[in-house]
Amino acid sequence: MDCKEEAVDLMHTYLDGDITKEEEDTLRKHLEHCEDCQKHFHELNRTVTLLQTKDEMKAPKDFTKQVLQQLPAEKKHMKYTRWLRSHPILTAAAVFVLFFMGSLVSAWSEENKLVVSKEEHLIIEGDTVIVPEGETVSGDLVVKNGKLIIDGIVDGNVTLINSMLVEDIDETGLLASAGEVNGELKNVDQMFEWVWYNIKQTFHDVFSFKTIQ
Amino acid sequence: MDMLMIQEKINQVKKGDQSAYEDVVNHFQHRIYHHCYRMIGNVHEAEELAQEAFIRAYVNIHSFDNNRKFSTWLYRIATNVTIDRLRKKKPDFYLDAEIPHADGLDMYTQLPNDDRLPDEEVEGLELKRYIYQEISNLSPIYRTIIILRYLEEFSLKEISEILDIPLGTVKTRIHRARETLRKKLRNV
Numbered sequence: 001m002d003c004k005e006e007a008v009d010l011m012h013t014y015l016d017g018d019i020t021k022e023e024e025d026t027l028r029k030h031l032e033h034c035e036d037c038q039k040h041f042h043e044l045n046r047t048v049t050l051l052q053t054k055d056e057m058k059a060p061k062d063f064t065k066q067v068l069q070q071l072p073a074e075k076k077h078m079k080y081t082r083w084l085r086s087h088p089i090l091t092a093a094a095v096f097v098l099f100f101m102g103s104l105v106s107a108w109s110e111e112n113k114l115v116v117s118k119e120e121h122l123i124i125e126g127d128t129v130i131v132p133e134g135e136t137v138s139g140d141l142v143v144k145n146g147k148l149i150i151d152g153i154v155d156g157n158v159t160l161i162n163s164m165l166v167e168d169i170d171e172t173g174l175l176a177s178a179g180e181v182n183g184e185l186k187n188v189d190q191m192f193e194w195v196w197y198n199i200k201q202t203f204h205d206v207f208s209f210k211t212i213q
Numbered sequence: 214m215d216m217l218m219i220q221e222k223i224n225q226v227k228k229g230d231q232s233a234y235e236d237v238v239n240h241f242q243h244r245i246y247h248h249c250y251r252m253i254g255n256v257h258e259a260e261e262l263a264q265e266a267f268i269r270a271y272v273n274i275h276s277f278d279n280n281r282k283f284s285t286w287l288y289r290i291a292t293n294v295t296i297d298r299l300r301k302k303k304p305d306f307y308l309d310a311e312i313p314h315a316d317g318l319d320m321y322t323q324l325p326n327d328d329r330l331p332d333e334e335v336e337g338l339e340l341k342r343y344i345y346q347e348i349s350n351l352s353p354i355y356r357t358i359i360i361l362r363y364l365e366e367f368s369l370k371e372i373s374e375i376l377d378i379p380l381g382t383v384k385t386r387i388h389r390a391r392e393t394l395r396k397k398l399r400n401v
């Protein structure tokens with residue numbers, strides 16, 4: 001038997017756990033007579049034993065956190081979905097509250113007739129309230145469910161509820177308010193719209209959650 | 214976590230649930246980090262490469278075939294990322310026995326030394342370090358295969374999947390690597 005070719009090959013076959021019974025016998029018989037191969041086989045076995053030294057090493061403490069911070073952002077609806085899925089009771093409560101609030105809101109907005117706190121010195125055209133140029137409205141002005149154009153002067157606070165302040169746009173494309181308000185201008189509808197928008201968004205997510213399931 | 218739980222987590226990640234991936238990273242972090250460390254021999258690079266591996270796995274999660282073993286796939290990514298890095302280094306980097314651990318950051322010098330170790334243990338550490346050094350001196354291809362087979366105890370078949378090479382090639386390479394190490398370690 002050729003030591004270099006056959007015997008050493010068989011040693012490796014043995015180390016890989018692939019050796020057949022016959023091959024093992026052949027190798028054993030060869031080793032009984034060949035000292036070089038005995039040494040070679042011994043060295044190989046010892047090498048494998050040396051390599052199999054156990055050791056353990058831990059990743060740094062914040063490893064997972066570091067990885068997660070570098071991941072691309074997940075889709076938004078998934079965050080809701082996961083939250084909703086992991087909080088079933090809260091979800092049921094939230095859905096109830098949303099429906100409840102939703103019905104309140106729609107009840108509120110159904111009452112959408114124009115309401116103005118006063119009519120003196122004002123021009124009312126449909127749902128538009130105009131403070132005409134050269135006129136001065138004294139006292140606070142409240143407009144609900146309409147539009148307000150101030151070309152004149154309001155000598156008091158202006159409160160807009162579910163309403164819009166219409167401002168003229170001049171040739172430069174900039175907003176220019178021709179009139180003036182000598183008090184505070186409060187716009188309730190911005191906040192109202194914001195809340196409404198959010199409720200609608202959440203509804204949307206709740207429903208898309210249902211379709212995902 | 215067992216394999217079924219991992220599989221379930223992976224399905225959740227595929228649906229876009231990032232928090233499920235947290236559990237996956239937690240589960241595999243030490244093994245993958247250690248694997249990268251064994252291959253690159255430097256804790257900073259090992260951390261960076263292991264992170265890179267997890268990020269790549271996440272980004273490419275849809276290309277993972279659920280009928281296969283996730284750990285194998287993950288090791289494959291970590292191995293590829295690390296081999297890429299090794300190839301970008303100067304080719305003689307890993308051939309020089311002194312350089313890889315010259316920064317004193319390898320795991321054996323990291324052990325606390327306030328308690329003086331008995332001589333036997335010092336010898337044991339020296340031996341470990343020497344063996345690791347010899348593994349590091351192998352070219353990346355042989356080094357990887359020795360690490361996977363003996364330090365991480367993967368089967369030959371698993372190694373062929375991790376490295377995406379035929380089983381026969383795994384065997385040929387492992388035989389060569391064993392012969393090289395036999396010559397280096399016979400006088401230890």
Ligand SMILES: [Zn+2]
Nearest residue numbers: 003007034037
């Ligand atoms: Zn012989």
